[in-house]
Amino acid sequence: MSNSEDHSRHLETLDRDLGRLSNIELASSYIARPLVGPGIAFLFILGAALGALLLFGSTSNTLIVVIAAAFGAYMALNIGANDVANNMGPAVGANALTMGGAIAIAAIFESAGALIAGGDVVSTIAKGIIAPSSMGTTEVFIWAMMAALLSSALWVNLATWIGAPVSTTHSVVGGVMGAGIASAGFAAVNWPTMSAIAASWVISPLLGGLVAAGFLWFIKSNIIYREDKIAAARRWVPVLVGVMAGTFASYIALKGIKKLIKIDILTALGIGAAIGVLCWMIMIPVIRRQSEGLENRNKSLKVLFGIPLVVSAALLSFAHGANDVANAVGPLAAIVQASAAGDFTQAVSIPFWVMLIGAFGISFGLFLFGPKLIRVVGSQITKLNPMRAYCVALSAAITVIIASWLGLPVSSTHIAVGAVFGVGFFREWDAERRLRKARGSVPNRPNLSPEERRRRKLVRRSHFMTIVAAWVTTVPAAALLSAAIFHVIRIVAT
Incomplete structure (x- = not known):
């Protein structure tokens, strides 16, 4: 055998060995990954508990506060794993952001929203679900808040595991309701408020879906289906970006900075209108420059919606951090105040160290668990491109503003996911309409078989049913779990 043949054979053997080694490394990383995430999460929960021990000081209630801080940290981890997907999913699904970029932007803006504009005054009994006087003693109140915090965190954890984006607000509401019933009976519950929350299960996704479908119809009819798509885009994309900028300005003014400054809805709309017009004027030359040399086809239009999508994802994350951090730390702050002062009937201001637990x-x-739900929202319910994702993001902001104006208690999770469903079902309807139109122009064209019709569905029905079932069961499931945990805590504590 020649030296060259021997050398080539050695190289082939080395390539195979390196291939095996890389496969082993890949396999070991997959084995290690399920352990790494929970391990880091456990260290964070432990750190939150130790931080509470140092910052709260030594009193008779220190152990209670330490345990509550661990529960609050666990809840915050679950909010990050589940809720943030609604803001980042559309941009990732449309390939406007990579998964890493989405996680980095969301982490920065969620934390900024929580620390700069979060921590608004929280009612001691989570949005008036339970009458404070019904709790009787401070001890019973603390047990109830502990049960509510742990039960809502466990439920959101389960929902994330099965791949269902659920409302963390509804989870906390269910937890408080269950603990309240367990401690003081059904009469303690504010049933009109609960009825309004139940109504939001229907109102939120329907409003979100209708608004998103409406904008997608507008984009299709005024840009996508036009003969000269680029000319239509030059006319309408600046308008659409202006509408988005104005809407998000109003949304942030109304929801994102309410701790820093109180702004009524008319003032917020005025701010939004001014910023929207300004952005429209700025975007006219920008879009004209971006569209130069683009081919007259749908794929070219995606470029023009990329930056607005990234900005919308960041602003949604800021507003989410400002609003939903209270879900993680509201009950914890109530426990801290009740433990320190013995008073649980007054409104609660969240201490800064408690806010840090929520934000981080x-x-x-x-970072640890979010990609799973981001993929579900972004690509597994229905296929999103930048135009469809734009409609979802804009719908989320517009629907919250409409709901605030009407005084409706809506869930941002239900709105965003409802908007994704709205986009998908509109695409199905539009595809069916165009198919019928095409069939009408071609006589004797055979009808599609039922199997072919099912194959052409653009929304995954399995995800639809799983998510709707999770939404409907969130409040009662969290309530039952909370009642059970409350009884366990009472038995252990007495």
Whole structure:
């Protein structure tokens, strides 16, 4: 055998060995990954508990506060794993952001929203679900808040595991309701408020879906289906970006900075209108420059929606951090105040160290466990491109503003996911309409078989049923779990 043949054979053997080694490394990384995430999460929960021990000081209630801080950190991790997907999913699904970029932007803006504009005054009994006087003693109140915090965190954890984006607000509401019933009976519950929350299960996704479908119809009819798509885009994309900028300005003014400054809805709309017009004027030359040399086809239009999508994802994350951090730390702050002062009937201001637990917990949860739900929202319900994702993001902001104006208690999770469903079902309807139109122009064209019709569905029905079932069961499931945990805590504590 020649030296060259021997050398080539050695190289082939080395290539095979290196291939095996890389496969082993890949396999070991997959084995290790399920352990790494929970391990880091456990260290964060432990750190939150130790931080509470140092910052709260030594009193008779220190152990209670330490345990509550661990529960609050666990809840914050689950909010990051589940809720943030609604803001980042559309941009990732449309390939406007990579998964890494989405996680980085969300972590920064969620934390900024929580620390700069979060921590608005929280009612001691989570949005008036339970009458404070019904709790009787401070001890019973603390047990109830502990049960509510742990039960809502466990439920959101389960929902994330099965791949269902659920409302963390509804989870906390269910937890508080269940603990309240367990401690003081059904009469303690504010049933009109609960009825309004139940109504939001229907109102939120329907509003979100209708608004998103409406904008997608507008984009299709005024840009996508036009003969000269680029000319239509030059006319309408600046308008659409202006509408988005104005809407998000109003949304942030109304929801994102309410701790820093109180702004009524008319003032917020005025701010939004001014910023929207300004952005429209700025975007006219920008879009003209971006569209130069683009081919007259749908794929070219995606370029023009990329930056607005990234900005919308960042602003949604900021507003989410400002609003939903209270879900993680509201009950914890109530426990801290009740433990320190013995008073649980007054409104609660969240201490800064408690806010840090919420802000960092959401970021850690997103980084460690968020990609699963981001993929579900972004690509597994229905296929999103930049135009469809734009409609979802804009719908989320517009629907919250409409709901605030009407005084409706809506869930941002239900709105965003409802908007994704709305886009998907509109695409199905539009495809069916165009198919019928095409069939009408071609006589004797055979009808599609039922199997072919099912194959052409653009929304995954399995995800639709799983998510709707999770939404409907969130409040009762969290309530039952909370009642059970409350009884266990009472037995252990007495």
